[in-house]
Amino acid sequence: MNTAEIFGISLIVFWGIMYLLRKKLENRGFQIYPFLLLWRKSTRSEWLPNIAKSKGYRIFEKVGIGLGIISMIAGIALIIYVISEFITPKAPQAASLRLEPVIPGVTIGIDQLPYILLAIGISVTLHELAHAISATSNNVKVRSGGFLFLIFFPGAFVEPDEEEYNSSSSSVRLKILSAGLAVNLILAAVFFPLAVYLPPLASQGLQIVGELKGYPAYNASIPVNSVILKIDGHATHTPSELEAYLHQGGIQTLTLLYPNGSINNVKVNISDPQHLLGVYLTYYFPSWLYAILDFITWMFTINFSLALFNGAPLIITDGGKVFNEILKKLGVNERTSYLIQGVITMLFISAILLSINPLQ
Template identity: 50%
Template sequence: MIEAEIIAIVLLFFVAWALLYLARKRLEKFGLNVPIPFLLMYKSKVRDIWFPSISLSKGYRYYEKAAIVLSLISMLGGIILIFYIISEFIVPHPSSQPAVSLTPIIPGVTISLSQTPFLLLALGISVALHEIMHALSATSNGIKVRNGGILLLGIFPGAFVEPDEESFNSSTLSKKVKVIAAGIAMNLILAAIFFPLTLFFPSLVSQGVLIEGVMKDSAAYNASISSGDIIKAIDGQTVNSPYQLGNYLDKNTKNSYTILLANGSEETITINTPNHFLGVYVTYDIPSIWIDVYTFIFWMFTINFSLALFNGAPLVITDGGKIFTELLKRALGSNGEKISLYFQALLILVFVYTILLSNHLLG
């Protein structure tokens, strides 16, 4: 997309939000609320009890117990990740670039606009499931759900449920933590489900090994292999992944390659690789219909892993922050809440500092 079109989209975005904010009083008649710029909310009264056949079942009780453990793992993981990334930038590193960094997701800036629909779909599903688990655990622990709704933050969709404040505050520590932890655990579980799919899905649907580049004077270059060609088979055996190609190169110095040329024709050639090196940059040959599916899978993992770690970390407004506060209040009384606030405020400053370092915004 050319620069002028990107500028037009950005301008349209700001104009649309400006109009929504100016019309916020009128929007209230339709149940819509724009409390601050770039935040649109629809809130309404929802059912007090959510799916009792599920939330009151024995199986769900086990889920809640596991959720507490998973939420604490997410909290610890989020804290460790933040400080690990800072150490990567502060401690002298043998390579020029740190191994890990934090980059905010900004469509058109840090990710391409073509990725945005898949990102938004994955985010909407992930947040909705997160909030549903909060509601189920509220019912499971005898806490009524007061309100629920959907929201739009910039271009990012979301959802929320609000337990009855009086009922929640009067509940035991165990019940509070279960309600809060249920959402974090769901994101961690979804990340665990989609992670192996991101690894194995390409090889399952790949129809060959796509040549992305050829090194000059390499064996592939001398055999007239070009970018866009596809290796379909080696020595008569179907090849679907770079890993399989590597295995053949490791075992033999002479192979017969069946190649689908970029012009659509197919030929078989014999290539000698005395040093077991073909000299190509390769990837999976994934049909276009499956590329969209894989993109969705990738974003489901990325979104849920990010939510699990950073919503699990104690960063003032996060679920992890709420759990951290409740635990310190129980351990230290009224002082626990103050200590929690100070610690979380410090951690969120460190978090922001980490993002700035990761994106080279501090020189």
């Protein structure tokens, strides 16, 4: 039994236990639905008023509306782009951008699950906190809040007082709705350069994760998972550094850290016209740094995804509510807004299905 099967069985067992205990859990304020657990309670009516009423936060809210609209437009554009990639003829080897769902053991490794859950927990909590602070900033009371657990994804939510929210101006509603999207977009912008530039800076070598038969690394019997530390005495931390030295061609000496922990010098003959070693590489880090870099990568991925897909007008998303407010200002009725959102939602589902089962 592989890890994906164990994970799937564990999920079924967990939700089976939740269902059997639903009466006791409901008495403690939980609500149990198929693969959804909710905990809701009344909360303070104002959230961080000193921040909410500050000049800096008022500026953030105005910028946030623009960021919310950007998220909405980018979400729509990404969905359309993904579909066009699949339906437009291209070379067989050309890669297509996909919207694959996160399925531990299937689309991602089980070892990534802790970082994903932590990144989702932090990102969603900050998203909802921004909604609550913006409600306070605009004199709309927060009625309740809580946490949720969907399949295996954690989440959070806040609920402004419905009467006060509905009676507020359109600009106030846009500020409250856009605040969460703006936070996710800002977090994605913060973690993107860290995810891109920190790995090469922290790299201590290049790990060989695969080899091509008939090329120098394979011919020299270099074990897969070995780490290239140096080439001809020069430290190599990035693929571009390695490529620069390989381009010189001829007999070159690789200093390698083997999987068994030994360090060996191996000569390779780079006679290929393209000066290829014939390996697939990844950065090599101290063991403790892998966890930090995985977390940074998922913080970018989760926040970018939340900003675009929660920003897209998909009926139940914040972007859908922002879309409603904008169309109201343009004099378009709510029914037409939901019709357009329905079409975009179907496109989104189609993009996911195409990503799972691409057209041949």
